[in-house]
Amino acid sequence: MDKDWLENNLRNRFDGQEAPMDMEAEWAALQNRRQPKKSRRFLLWWFGGLGSFAILSMLLWTFNNNSDSYALQDNNVQYNEQKTTHSTASITPIEKPVTLPTKKIESTNATLLASTHQDDAPSEKEEINSVLEKISALNNEKIGTKNSKINDKNRDVENIKILNNTTSFPSIKEQIIQTKTKKSIESVGVTEQDDSLLLASQKLTKNLDLPILLEKRTVNYLENSTITNLIKYDFKMPTLKPWEELPKVDDLPQYNTNKYNKGLGVHIGYGWNNRTLEAENSSSQDIIQRRNDAELTLDVIDISLSYRQLINQKIYVEGHLGVQQSMDRLDDYYANTEPMLIENQPIVIRNLPDGTTETEMGTIEATVFNSVQATFYQTYRQAYGNIWIGFYDQTEADWIVSIATGLDVAIWNSANGNTFQDAERMGEYTRLEDSSYKKSGVLSALMRLEGSRLINQTNELGLGIQGKINITDNYNSINIAERRQWITGNIFYRKWF
Amino acid sequence: MKTNYLFLNTHELIQSCLKGDPKAEKQLFCTFAGRVLALCKRYCRKSEDARDLMQECFIHVFDRLPYYNPKKGVFEAWLHRVCTNLVLQYLRKQKVTITLTFPTILPEFGEVIEADEMNKISDEAILESIWELPNGYREIVNLYIFEGLKHKEIANYLNISEGTSRSQYTRAKKLLKTILQEKASKKTPNYG
Structure with a gap:
């Protein structure tokens, strides 16, 4: 007799053996067990989709927000025809100069500025006149003399120098800050992008009657500055060398969020x-x-x-x-x-x-x-x-x-x-x-x-x-x-x- | 044209399953469920546990169906291997076979059955006899005889030495013959 007869006997006997069962019931039970896995998978896909949707929504919201603010700016922009006469043909075309919106200013801030203006009116006027004379002389030299060594760039730099030496420029800002600090920024309802600053810049540039290029830069500087940053940097206009251009606010060492x-x-x-x-x-x-x-x-x-x-x-x-x-x-x-x-x-x-x-x-x-x-x-x-x-x-x-x-x-x-x-x-x-x-x-x-x-x-x-x-x-x-x-x-x- | 799934061969059924056809899945299940259940019953004494494990096997098989490569062997062999692995995993989780239990009190070996007496015993009685084997013996007998594993493979699966697998199998076989003889003569073995 074969030594392994038991193995062979059992293998032959049970090879392909099937256990009886109720197929329909077992299949239904199997389907029930497989179902939760599918639904869990669905749930996780749903979560994934929700996450993607959230990111997409945020992107869309961001872009829509930006386009809204641009639209708002455009509505408030008015071309200042008079000021463009100061520019010369040789100046590289720049962005449109703006007359800054005044209708957005709340009464609190307007009152604030009005009082600022009244308090400093005499001394400021004198100083402004002095500055205007200097700038005017500078511009006349350019316009009147064909062989003038002062080119447009130098003229701007000279303008900046005059502006920096002008006390009214920091004084206006200083007063705004001081007043606001006294009353606290929150209590007067100003935000960091406050209109009063825009108005201040408008007033300053209007009074000084600066050439358009410089005006735009000054406006830009103030427009993009926040009170926090202005305080932090103590209103420092960067010290410029004659050949350097006035830096844009973007280049300032601040993280403009x-x-x-x-x-x-x-x-x-x-x-x-x-x-x-x-x-x-x-x-x-x-x-x-x-x-x-x-x-x-x-x-x-x-x-x-x-x-x-x-x-x-x-x-x-x-x-x-x-x-x-x-x-x-x-x-x-x-x-x-x-x-x-x-x-x-x-x-x-x-x-x-x-x-x-x-x-x-x-x-x-x-x-x-x-x-x-x-x-x-x-x-x-x-x-x-x-x-x-x-x-x-x-x-x-x-x-x-x-x-x-x-x-x-x-x-x-x-x-x-x-x-x-x-x-x-x-x-x-x-x-x-x-x-x-x-x-x-x-x-x-x-x-x-x-x-x-x-x-x-x-x-x-x-x-x-x-x-x-x-x-x-x-x-x-x-x-x-x-x-x-x-x-x-x-x-x-x-x-x- | 309506497909009659009863007439599809295994390969065609698998292809339909891979396309997510639920009717094909059901047909595949109906074709092989009996065999898988028989396998599970060799390891789970309770009928409910065996059915549970069988369903687990099919869930696993349907999940892994894309990995079946017909060039490497017939589907039945692949199915058997996958299910055996899963059953062993299940047993490990249950901490049944990962630590084998060999009897410390050994039974007395009485009269052993002869080959020509095997036809007197029903299939159920044989399976019952295997279940009467102590833990450890039973797993080795199942793996060696029914799943066709070699002693080296069994040793790896059960974390024992090849020599242990051989010696345990020899003893298990002898004990099984004794139990079968008892069944044939309607007697019960006497464990010392």
Whole structure:
């Protein structure tokens, strides 16, 4: 008889064996179990879609807001025909000079300015007349003398010099500030982009009757300045050398969040993370398995594009679209205490006194201690979208620090992995299984801390540190670790517009 | 034209399943559910647990269907392998087989069954006999005989040495023969 007859008999007998069941009921039960997964997937897609919609809405809102403000400005612009006569043909055409709107000024501010004007009227008038004479002489020289060495640029510079030496220019502003400081800015209802400043500039330029180019610049300077910044920089008109042009407000070393509040960025990150998993014991009647040590190591590379929208001087929202690759390795060290039975070594008890009875009790059983190492490798790739809300602060030296938190949704991800096992006594690794899966909609929580420096008004370079932790599990199919968390450091560049 | 799913071969059924056709999925389920349930019943004594595991297997199979490569083997073999892996994973989660339990009190081996007596025993009685094997023995018998794994593979799956797998199997087989003999003669084995 064949030695393995039992195996062959059982295999033949049970090969292709089917267990009876109610197919319809089982299929219905299976469908019910599959349904929640679909709905959860739908829910996560919905969240992803909602995030995208929020970003898109914010972009649209921002652009609409800007076009509204432009429209408002255009409605209030009036061409000042008289002033254009002061310009010369050789001056490069510049933006339209404006007569600034007066109808928007609230009565409180108008009263404020009126009182300012009345108090300083005599001395200011004298000074203005003096300035006008100087400027007029300068302009006449240009117009009247063909071979004049004073070109348009120099004339402007001279004008600026005169303006800077004029006391009325700072005095008007000073009075505005002083008055407002006394009454407190909030109590008189002025905002940082206050119309009274515009009116002040209008008054100043009108009285001085400056050439159009300089007027525009002065208006521009005041128009784009905020009270906070004016106080901070103490109304300093930059000290100019004769060949230098009056800087635009954009070039001032201040972070004008009213003008530049949208940023597009690119981020490159890398993280190496290692953490020890908790020890775990399991045992049964005569075998004990103890997880001595387990280490999870991740190598993460991350690249993303971002859009940041400043909400106000402290808060921003930001959206990212990125790709990420992670090389995971889990080293699991087990210590197994297991019995090893050795064949063909029976324990025989003989009844020695009469030598006639023999009883076979079993085979020799020895307890063997061995350690087993299982190593799981996995390459994990993901495309993701996330949305952040953050708080930022800027120092005078243009350093920006921010802290932010957000939610991340994996738009697409996949993983491929192998499992290897090694036992000391085997002396070599054995490949156990290959695995792969694809799954979308994994939700993660985010936290970031970053510091950056404005290279100039519109360019920013910085470093950040970012943590990510999966909220929903994504390792149902791969026996590696149900929860993943990692930290990456990143460098980023952002362009403001 | 209406498709009669009963006449589709496995390959065509799989192609339809991959396109998300629910009728094809149902037909595929009906074709193989009995076999998968039989596999699950070898590892889960409770009928409810076995059905639960079978459903889990099919959820897994439908999820992983895109990865099935017909060039590497027939669908039945792939299905069997996938389900066996899942069953073992399930058992590991249940902490049933990850730490094998071998009997410390060994049964006395009585008379063993002979090959020609096997036809006296029903299939149910054989499965019942396998269930009467102690934990550890049962898993090895199932994996070796029914799933067709080699001792090296079993050792890897169960985290034991190849030698242990061999020796345990030899003893399990001997014990099974004893139990089957008891069944054949309507007696119960005597565990010391």
